[in-house]
Amino acid sequence: MIWLSWRQFRFQACVGAVALALGAAYLLYLGMEIRDAHDAALARCGGSGDCGQALGQFQVEYRAPLIFLALGLGLALALIGGFWGAPLVAREFEAGTHRLVWNQSVSRPRWFATRLAFVALAGMIMAGAAGMLLTWAAAPVDEVAGDRFGTITFGARHLAPAAYAVFAVVFGTVVGLLIRRTLPAMAITMAGLIAFQFFVPNVVRPHLMTPERTTLAMTTEAVNQARNLGNISGGAVIGGITLPDHPDAWISRTSPLLTADGSPLAEDVFGACLDDPPKTGTGGTFGDTAACLGRLDLHLEIDYHPAARYWTFQWLEAGFCLLLSALLAAFGLWRLRRGTD
Structure with a gap:
């Protein structure tokens, strides 16, 4: 049964191996280039010890390419589900060859479980290797950015890609089992997996995990360290906040700007500071606006996860994907036992 699974899967496996080899060569090259650029950025600091500007430029230079690579890995996972998982059973039903297999000594559950496990293991190995190479290549940028919990980057690092690959294969196989037509199953699988990677x-x-909660005083300096102020509806909100005591934490929720008594800052007061602040000559990103808000004794309520929880989240998210995979595989076996002609 394993030999048959290999013979039927060898073309897809060879294509995947070639793609992995090409990707590995590029990531090794990129990783060395990133490390050289990181060393050069540190060298530009000189004896002053002020590396902020140099490291900021280094991060900006490589952040976008690494995000595109993370998105590419997510697309590759969808392709694994669509081209490896969806045809696995659907093609057999479409061609009618499943009847020949079921008339042999191999039972339906064993046939299904063996083929599914074989392809899922191959997907896990290839996606896991790609994820670890990308993790290695991006390590200096991730360290400078302090954003390992990023929506896009987290799922492309360490354990997550391997677990997502297993889910992709199982999901595609079950979709093919239900639809029994290869091309529609491939299309539904890829669309579903892309949606899944945004949903999770x-x-x-x-x-x-339950987040921790803290408050952060919105002094002039704190406002100037934010990335943006306000939103399209004119709300008194602030974005891109970091916690001084937890610089690499994942901030999962930020309240609107609150006054000393805990009430939301009035939008007209916020708008006045944003559009026509008193002229104080304050520097920084938001200048006079930061000074205007800083005098109002404002604060934020912030829900966050400390950086130390990173590996816990990796294991939990991987476990979530594997649990869903197991449930889907069990459903597939149950559906197969009910009889499909």
């Missing part, structure tokens, strides 16, 4: 970080991940 935005809906599931924030609830895997």
Whole structure:
């Protein structure tokens, strides 16, 4: 049975191996280039010890390419599900060859479980290797950015890609089992997996652990360290906040700007500071606006996860994907036992 699975899967496996080899060569080259650029950025600090500007430029230079690579890995996972998982059973039903297999000594559950496990293991190995290479290549940038919990980057690092690959293969196989037509199963699988990779970080991940809560005073300096102020509806909100005591923490929720008594800052007061602040000559990103807000005794309530929870989240998210995979595989076996002609 394993030999038959290999013979039927060898073309896809060879294509995947070639793609992995090409990707590995590029990531090794990119990783060495990133390390050379990181060393050069540190050298530009000189004896002053002020590396902020040099490391900021280094991060900006490589952040976008690494995000595109993470998105590419996510697309590759969808392709694994669509081209490896979806045809695994659907093609047999479409061609009618499943009847020949079931008339042999191999039972339906064994046939299904062996083929599924073989392809899922191959997907896990290839996606896991790609994820670890990308993790290694991006390590200096991730260290400077302090954003390992990023919506896009987290799922492309360490354990997560391997677990997502297993889910992709199982999901595609079950979709093919239900639809029994290869091309529609491939299309539905890829669309579903892309949606799944947006669903997990935005809906599931924030609830895997209970966040810690703290308050942060919005002094002039704190406002100037933010990335943006306000939103399109004119709300008194601030974005891109970091916690001084937890610089690499994942901030999962930030309240609107609150006054000393805990009430939201009035939008007209916020708008006045944003559009026409008193002229004080304050420097920084937001200048006079930061000074205007800093005099109002404002604060934020912030839910966050400390950086030390990173590996816990990796294991929990991987476990979530593997648990869903097991449930889907069990459903597939149950459906197969009910009889499909």
